Structures are given as structure tokens and as C-alpha cells.
Amino acid sequence: MNTIYLLDLLGTFIFAISGTATAADKKFDLFGATIIALVTAVGGGTIRDLLIGSTPVGWMKDLNYLAAIGLGVAVTFFFKNLLVRLRHTLFLFDAIGIGLFTILGLQKTLAAGLSPVMAVLMGTVSAVFGGVVRDILCNEVPLIFRKEIYATACMAGALLYCLLEWLGLQYHINVAATVAFIIVVRVLAVRRGWGLPVVK
Amino acid sequence: MNTIYLLDLLGTFIFAISGTATAADKKFDLFGATIIALVTAVGGGTIRDLLIGSTPVGWMKDLNYLAAIGLGVAVTFFFKNLLVRLRHTLFLFDAIGIGLFTILGLQKTLAAGLSPVMAVLMGTVSAVFGGVVRDILCNEVPLIFRKEIYATACMAGALLYCLLEWLGLQYHINVAATVAFIIVVRVLAVRRGWGLPVVK
């Protein structure tokens, strides 16, 4: 569980970096950038917690999440050039982040007594809606509504988790396997330009 | 009650079609279109449920709502041309939908112990805020903030419902009468171009 908690904080940190970078493109000031970083990192989980009725929302009860976000903002602010060179690493960490957020969000929704279908949906929301709120606050059309496979990777991974749990797979192995699955799908989607059909 | 439940699902289905059509204009992929359909259909009720503190929000506890939305997306995706020909029917169903959503939202708010004034407001929010969130996610100024009478029809119908209930009208007759009133106002508003004064 400790490993999962640390990875959760790492994902939060990475999402905060991505949020700060988007805010920088918009020439936001330090306050605006921090809010965008916060929203990118915890926005998806916040929407899930509000919808399932789990309040105060998760990140408000553990200051380590705010600390991870503050660190993400500071790193982006002071080491911009380093981040540009590390962008492949950051992309990988982002994939780890969405994989983990999906499975954690799915579990929390199941624990709230909702159906597996709803848990798959809320797992995906946990992973990708931080980015949606980020784009809305930046006055952009949400990227994930038309980019290559992203939310779909989360949804497929969440379905796989439910299937493997139903088959009796041990908890930690299931988390590791489904997060790895989401990462692989995401990496392949970007490499090969996989996308969903567009509605016309 | 059974009739009301079926009409509620029908309204959800129609709103999902309208959401998918908007997403198509924006060239969203299938995931984006599904999210827009979902938000259009259940966004208003979700905001009402969150504000009055009724969680998990309604549509998460009954998978038929997700099914109605999925069906709306599929129909739009596969039978686009049919929908263009049926647009007058769809407009009428949309009017039925907002009428019904208004009254159901009003009742739920009263049942939560809030005042009739708040119930009228929340009834209107239930009916029209799905469209507002849809427009925000599509990076558009919300249509209902400047189009012909729409939310105002809901608000007038909600007021009428409260008045008729106070006068002792039987429940089902009141629902039928006020939903019909909203539909008629809405149809007349579009036919005759009724609008509210614009703030300058």
C-alpha cells in the first residue's frame, strides 16, 4: 500500500508539472499557474469524490498532496529547460499517473457501494478530468475529446481490473497488471497514432 | 409514476442526441462525444443534486440512465441523416424533456427541505444547466444566456406548479398541466421569436 501511496503522490507531482506548463503557455502569473497545477493534479479525483458523495474531498485531508503540487510548480518555475529535455520521461510518468489514478478511483467508487460500470466510468473520470478542467480554465477545448487514445486506455484498463478481480487475481498483482496495461496502451497509442472514430 | 420514469429516460435519450450532435460539430471523437452527451443529459440534475447534498447523484444509482445516453450516442452516430429529417420531432421531445426535468427537479428540491423559491430555481437548473455545461466543455458561450425564451419557460412552469399545488390540484394532473404549459410556452417562443430584454 505504501508503494501505491508514493506513486499516487508522484502522479500528483507530474500532473502539477503538466498543469504549470499549460499555464505558462497562457502567460498566467504564479497564482494562476498554481491553481491550474492544483486543478490538473486533483481535479479528476475531486469530481469523483463530489459525485459519489465523499467529502471533504480526498486531497483536503492530507497535506502531502498540496506539497507535491507546490513542488511541481516550483520545479517547473525554476528548471524549465530541464523539463524540456526530460519530456519523454514526463510522458511516461503521466502514463503511470493516469493508470494509477484510474485504478484508485475505481476502487474508491466500488467502496462507495456503486456498480462496477459506474466504477469504470469514475476511474476514468479520476484520471482524465483534471486535464479537462485545466483546459476549460485555460479557455481551450479539452484536448482529450479529440486526441489519440487516452481516456479509452483508462477505461480499458479499468474493465480489465474488474475482470481480473472477478477471476480471483490477488489485489497487488491486479493493480500492477492493469496499471502496466494502461501504460502500454497509452505508449502504443502515441507511437502509432491510434485514435477513436470522430463523430461527424 | 411509471409513465414519469419512462418520460425521464426518454428526455435523457433526447438530450444525449442533442449533446452528440454538438460534439460532432466540434469534431470530437467517440469518447468526447459520449462525455458531451452524458453531460448534456444529466449535467443539470447533477448540479442540483450536488447543491442540495443528494449524493451519490441520481443517475449513478440507476444504470438505465447510462443506457439511454449510450443509445442516444449510437443513434446519432449511425443514423445522422434520419435525425436531420426528424428535427421537428426532436425539438418537441426536447421541450417535453425540459418540462419534465423542471418539475422533477423542483420536487426533489422540495423533498430536500428547501424553500419553494429555491425549488423553482433548482427545477430550472435541472432542466437547462446540462446545456450550459455542454457549451462550456465545447468552449462556446452558453446558448441559453442569449437565445429566445428557454429557461424562462421552465421557471414560469415551476411557479405555476407551486401555485396549482397550493390550490390543491391532484399531483398527476398538476405534473401533466405544468409540463404541457412549459412545452406550449417553448413552442410559441420559438415560433414567434420571444426573447427577454438584453442587458446593456
Added chain:
Amino acid sequence: MNTIYLLDLLGTFIFAISGTATAADKKFDLFGATIIALVTAVGGGTIRDLLIGSTPVGWMKDLNYLAAIGLGVAVTFFFKNLLVRLRHTLFLFDAIGIGLFTILGLQKTLAAGLSPVMAVLMGTVSAVFGGVVRDILCNEVPLIFRKEIYATACMAGALLYCLLEWLGLQYHINVAATVAFIIVVRVLAVRRGWGLPVVK
């Protein structure tokens, strides 16, 4: 406490005026303008209440808030020219409003059992997020993400409040002192063009 309640309603009224004015720039109709006024006035407190799990949200339980908002819309609609001449007074009242909303939001968050760090953040959210939601609904990039010191004044005031309370200052004196501090910082920020560094 009575004074604080009256100032809270005054702040709501002023925020409603500012919201209506923004809606007028967008040529919204009376319904759209009222929604923008409502969202500007109570949006920040609503987000705070939802996040900390205090529902039904505050303004829904006391109709005086809706009345203050309705009055703000009416005044803007009928006495537009007067408001242009009073803009310095309105700016001052806006500063009073954000100061008061910050401290009230901070107290409510502490009362919900959350940490002082979270209370400072939620106090600031209470004061400034109504404006953020207003800008989003008007399809604009939120003003406070790149204008002169605004949210930062609230945050500094909230920190000062915590410090003075920790030092044992009497409640009413602390509220008066920290609200005054926020007003002074805000006025100076505008006069001297103080801003935060921009993230690039």
C-alpha cells in the same frame, strides 16, 4: 455578528453588480445576466461548501442572499449610468467583499475540521472563485489568473488572521484587522500595479 452578516449581504450585492456588468458586455439577456450575477456572488462560497461537504450550500438556506443578488441585477439594469460614476466606490466595496468572504470562508473551513493551510486556501477560493466561474461562463480566460495582486491579497490576509488568532487576538478585532489588511493591499496593488511574476 449582525454587522458581519450585513456586510456579507452587501458583498453579495456588489458582486452581483459586477457579474451583471460582465454579462452586459456579452449582450446576455436578463436570465443570463441573473445567472452570471448569482454565480459571481455565491460561486466561490458554493465551491468551498461542496469541497468541504457542507450541503445544502449556504446561500440556499437563506433567501436574503438571492434577494441581494436580485437587487444587484435590478440596480445595474436600471441605473447603469449611476454605476459608471460610482466605479471607485464599487471598487472599494469589491475589496471589502473579498476581504470579508476570505475570512468567513476560512472560519467555515476550520469549523469543518480541516487544517489551517486548507482553511487559508478555501478562504481565498470563497473570495475569488465566483469571478473565475463568471469568466468561464462568459468564455473568457479567468481575469485573476493574470491581473494584478487579487487572490494573493486574500491569501495574505487569511494567513495574517491565523497568525493573530494564534497570538490570542479577540475575534472581532481580528476580523476587522485582517479584512482591513486585505482592502489596503488590494487598493495599493491597483494603485501601484503590483503583480506576481509570470510563469514562462
